[in-house]
Amino acid sequence: MPGLTGKDQVLTTYANKLASLDAPKGRSLTQDALRRLARNKAAVVSIAILVLIIVTAIVGPYLVPWGYAQVDWSNIRKPPNFEVGHYLGTDQNGRDMLARVLQGTQMSLIVALVATLVSVTIGVVYGAVAGYFGGRVDAIMMRFVDIMYALPYILFVIILVVMFGRNPVLLFIGIGAIEWLTMARIVRGQTLSIKEKEFVEAARAGGVKPFTIIMRHIVPNLTGPVVIYATLTIPEIIIAESFLSYLGLGVQEPQTSLGTLISAGAPVAEVMPWLLLAPALVLVTMLFCLTYIGDGLRDALDPKDR
Amino acid sequence: MSEKEPILKVRNLSVEFSLPGGGLFGAKKILKAVQNVSFDLHEGETLGIVGESGSGKSTLSRAITRLVQASGGESVWLGQDIQKMNSKQLLALRKDIQMVFQDPLASLNPRMTAGAIIAEPLLTHAPGIGKAERTARVAEMMEKVGLVPSMINRYPHEFSGGQCQRIGIARALITRPKLVVCDEAVSALDVSIRAQVINLLMDLQKELGISMLFISHDIAVVRHIAQRVLVMYLGEVVELGDAEQIVSNPQHDYTKKLIAAVPVPDPKVEMQRREVRRRMRREASAAA
Numbered sequence A: 001m002p003g004l005t006g007k008d009q010v011l012t013t014y015a016n017k018l019a020s021l022d023a024p025k026g027r028s029l030t031q032d033a034l035r036r037l038a039r040n041k042a043a044v045v046s047i048a049i050l051v052l053i054i055v056t057a058i059v060g061p062y063l064v065p066w067g068y069a070q071v072d073w074s075n076i077r078k079p080p081n082f083e084v085g086h087y088l089g090t091d092q093n094g095r096d097m098l099a100r101v102l103q104g105t106q107m108s109l110i111v112a113l114v115a116t117l118v119s120v121t122i123g124v125v126y127g128a129v130a131g132y133f134g135g136r137v138d139a140i141m142m143r144f145v146d147i148m149y150a151l152p153y154i155l156f157v158i159i160l161v162v163m164f165g166r167n168p169v170l171l172f173i174g175i176g177a178i179e180w181l182t183m184a185r186i187v188r189g190q191t192l193s194i195k196e197k198e199f200v201e202a203a204r205a206g207g208v209k210p211f212t213i214i215m216r217h218i219v220p221n222l223t224g225p226v227v228i229y230a231t232l233t234i235p236e237i238i239i240a241e242s243f244l245s246y247l248g249l250g251v252q253e254p255q256t257s258l259g260t261l262i263s264a265g266a267p268v269a270e271v272m273p274w275l276l277l278a279p280a281l282v283l284v285t286m287l288f289c290l291t292y293i294g295d296g297l298r299d300a301l302d303p304k305d306r
Numbered sequence B: 001m002s003e004k005e006p007i008l009k010v011r012n013l014s015v016e017f018s019l020p021g022g023g024l025f026g027a028k029k030i031l032k033a034v035q036n037v038s039f040d041l042h043e044g045e046t047l048g049i050v051g052e053s054g055s056g057k058s059t060l061s062r063a064i065t066r067l068v069q070a071s072g073g074e075s076v077w078l079g080q081d082i083q084k085m086n087s088k089q090l091l092a093l094r095k096d097i098q099m100v101f102q103d104p105l106a107s108l109n110p111r112m113t114a115g116a117i118i119a120e121p122l123l124t125h126a127p128g129i130g131k132a133e134r135t136a137r138v139a140e141m142m143e144k145v146g147l148v149p150s151m152i153n154r155y156p157h158e159f160s161g162g163q164c165q166r167i168g169i170a171r172a173l174i175t176r177p178k179l180v181v182c183d184e185a186v187s188a189l190d191v192s193i194r195a196q197v198i199n200l201l202m203d204l205q206k207e208l209g210i211s212m213l214f215i216s217h218d219i220a221v222v223r224h225i226a227q228r229v230l231v232m233y234l235g236e237v238v239e240l241g242d243a244e245q246i247v248s249n250p251q252h253d254y255t256k257k258l259i260a261a262v263p264v265p266d267p268k269v270e271m272q273r274r275e276v277r278r279r280m281r282r283e284a285s286a287a288a
Helices: A008-022 A029-038 A041-063 A097-133 A135-150 A153-164 A168-194 A198-205 A210-246 A258-268 A273-301 B057-064 B087-096 B114-125 B131-144 B149-153 B161-173 B191-208 B219-225 B243-248 B253-260 B267-287
Strands: B008-018 B030-041 B046-050 B072-077 B097-100 B179-183 B211-216 B228-233 B236-242
Touching: A029 A041, A029 A273, A041 A097, A041 A273, A097 A135, A097 A168, A097 A210, A097 A258, A097 A273, A135 A168, A153 A168, A153 A210, A168 A210, A198 A210, A198 B097, A210 A258, A210 A273, A258 A273, B008 B057, B030 B057, B030 B072, B030 B228, B030 B236, B046 B057, B046 B219, B057 B179, B057 B211, B087 B097, B087 B114, B097 B161, B114 B131, B114 B149, B114 B161, B131 B149, B131 B161, B161 B191, B191 B211, B191 B219, B211 B219, B219 B228, B219 B243, B228 B243, B228 B253, B236 B243, B236 B253, B253 B267
Parallel strands: B046 B211, B046 B228, B097 B179, B179 B211
Antiparallel strands: B008 B030, B008 B072, B228 B236
């Protein structure tokens, strides 16, 4: 960029000098929070386990001897058997449980990730706009949220599925489009308090446009509650997905998800416990980890209110 | 007073807020925060505004910068009524009138570095300049307000209160405004830092030739920095005049009380003054 005055050439060296050697980097609030998080043992262990689960779910399918849709005609409904490579046994159709659990975990994680992203994006923008502009805009926007709340989400998802057919992407969007409601309420509440801060007034007095104020001054200061709530939303979404799959509205065979696996394993738990135990253990571990991470993040981002 | 046309002319300015409540059928309650305030401000001049909490000082300053809408009267900035400006004129006004706020830490976005905070007005008012020039200007301004430019990448929570207020001043001055409104700019600082910041403001004012509206509840501070003083009480102007004259010869009872409230760093004098204050209180209660 040449700049208005044309002095940029001379100034660049000066600016570079300031940016590099002469100006030590300050420690931002986020860095502070991460440091505090690193000191929280439960959270660190949870992160490690979660990362392990994620990596296994992504890499694992390439390493196991059986595919998740592959039928082993000689081993149907068999408990774990290390010799033929069915480490977690096989299901009623002779498919390898380990492969299926890995695939199911992968699917549940993707649903959780996409749905959380959708809900965070919509929720933050919606809530921040409603909170910042206030007055009538706020009233109308929040009444819409109230109406959406009153709508049972199962009904919403069923309508979506009936209209557009069964499609995992639709499922993600459907769940995300419901989960943002709470996020929007939380963000709106936070925005109401942040917009009264003097730095927002300073920006207004400086002539910064409303949308820029929201993006530059309000949204970054929402990090704490948003990150915390997002980590608590992930388990909620995994459970919602499990529930929908249980009802038969979720992912389609031969693909599977943790919820589908559990729903298939539950009725036969007494005769073939391995069908239930493996997916249930993964789900429970994941939910525990996410809860601990959420707790750790809350303490790290908001050291004042413990 | 100079013969030149004042840069800011305020005439009968009023601000009202409607209070919540009053019921569905009851009359709406209205709070008259500022009533019929008039004054002139000349180029390079400092006008002090004093008054107790809730006397409408801050509301007055926010009406002048149009952060709140006035309900009556007019405030004319360089021949244009601020209340009737369109968005383009308002943007130009925001470049010319900047504010320094009371709470040094709360007026800085905790997620932005000092450099980004000071540079923000430049992003709005001079978007054409390059990044390097912006950094250079920020560094120059930091030096001017007594901060080391190498602190440019630090975050507000790594600065002391006085330093934060210097960042706030740097942000206000970087667009080269014609008027700076200091809303209780030094009230949150402790006494020694307060003196430093006030002297800094006075030096910068002399150097850059800016006008200042200096709002404070402390008449001693205002007397030090301002040439003229406007005393407000319950939203109305009770006295307006030369700073020295008002302090040495206050006309209104309220001004007298304000002056009497300022502590003097001499125990003997302070004791006598306490005597006077007690007598005033006795007279007031006797009258009531």
